[in-house]
Amino acid sequence: MDGAKRGPAPAHDIPIWLGAMKPRMQRLIGRKADGWLPTYLYLQPGDLARGNEIIDAAAAGAGRDPREVRRLLNIGGSFLPERRDTLQGPPSSWVHDLLPLVVEDGVSTFILASDDPSTIQNFALDVIPLLRDAVEEARAGAGTSTGRVRPAAALARRRSGIDYDAVPASLAEAAIEPGDVRYATVRNTYLRGGSPGLVLPVRDAEQAAEALGFARAQAGPLSLRSGGHGISGRSTNDGGIVIDVSALNAIEVLDEATRRVRVGAGARWMDVAAALEPHGWALTSGDYGGVGVGVSPPREGSAGSHESTGSRSTACGAWSS
Incomplete structure (x- = not known):
């Protein structure tokens, strides 16, 4: 208006x-x-x-x-x-x-x-x-079929090289396209603008695997988005697919005696610091609310998470991307 x-x-x-x-x-x-x-x-x-x-x-x-x-x-x-x-x-x-x-x-x-x-x-x-x-x-x-109908105006904003109709059923409801109202909240990162053709939010390792399998069959770039801080710009792209792991944000103390902590790739350092504080532990990364832990190759058997041990003053190393 x-x-x-x-x-x-x-x-x-x-x-x-x-x-x-x-x-x-x-x-x-x-x-x-x-x-x-x-x-x-x-x-x-x-x-x-x-x-x-x-x-x-x-x-x-x-x-x-x-x-x-x-x-x-x-x-x-x-x-x-x-x-x-x-x-x-x-x-x-x-x-x-x-x-x-x-x-x-x-x-x-x-x-x-x-x-x-x-x-x-x-x-x-x-x-x-x-x-x-x-x-x-x-x-x-x-024999009536029902389901979500995407408006014609939204369909017109789809990008070439992506088979939107082939998105796995477990991801289809949460998938975000350029014509969706939620698109503005996931297209950019902290310092970089982007215009991906499709954003796939995932909630567990199985969905992440499905999203990756789908992305492999599509044309264009693939990016991973966690907390949305991504200064390098690699967490978004133009016309490709973004796998959003921000929902994988659990923070779990696995073993207090050895100070072993599992941090989900979508967590933010502010929340990590808050979870460690009751134990008297600290971390080497900044804990400002807008900084995400980021995505890095997980250890075997811990898809979508990081594990670390350290001294009493340092419970987690700083992964960022």
Whole structure:
């Protein structure tokens, strides 16, 4: 927005949902918006189907996958011992009423318009679990495929030489591409700018091995990112793959008698110093919060970590890259 001051980056994408019911606005939803949010109370029979058709056509005409537009619905009702009307009855009747809205009209999110604690509790505990089971059963019978849909604008920012569709399943959900909101937080290091084509955060040695195996089959450079300090610039690149091991940040005292400590490659020296202080130990590296331990070849049998012994005043050597 013009004139807006720069502030903290959002923690996730901030979608724009529109509750419009007229064709002109529904075409706008298809071209630009992230979601359609009408209110069930004001719907007439066939309104959802007609609106979906208009939105889908407008999205396709704008080069978007229609599945990029989330379908939501404001709902309200009462829980009663016996069914009286739509969303007026026991939980089982609510499931019966909501199921076709999901499997036939594509609604993926229901927003309950109520501030009554018992109604909210009944919806959360008695309706949602049953509805999810019913949807899963209906979709399985119809062979419906579901999953994350990456927006066309994000797809356009992919880099050549990387087979994005071949990212291992264990890494796909956390993978960060140039079109993702999280990309700005991992593309650069402390002193170096970068524009990698794909960042693969890993959480354990098995994921690290999978990421490395995938990277070997791709074109372009490969970089390892730990704490993000990397003055040399080798922790990022242009158009290649970055394996991010910052989550491997555990600090474990293996043997207090011999002062043996295991430090994860993603740890920061500030945290290492804090973990050693209760033992009266120190380290030879700086302990400023922004300095990462870094990545170096691990010892055999200790993938993604470092082990060290030392005197009472020095528990760890200084690895950095």
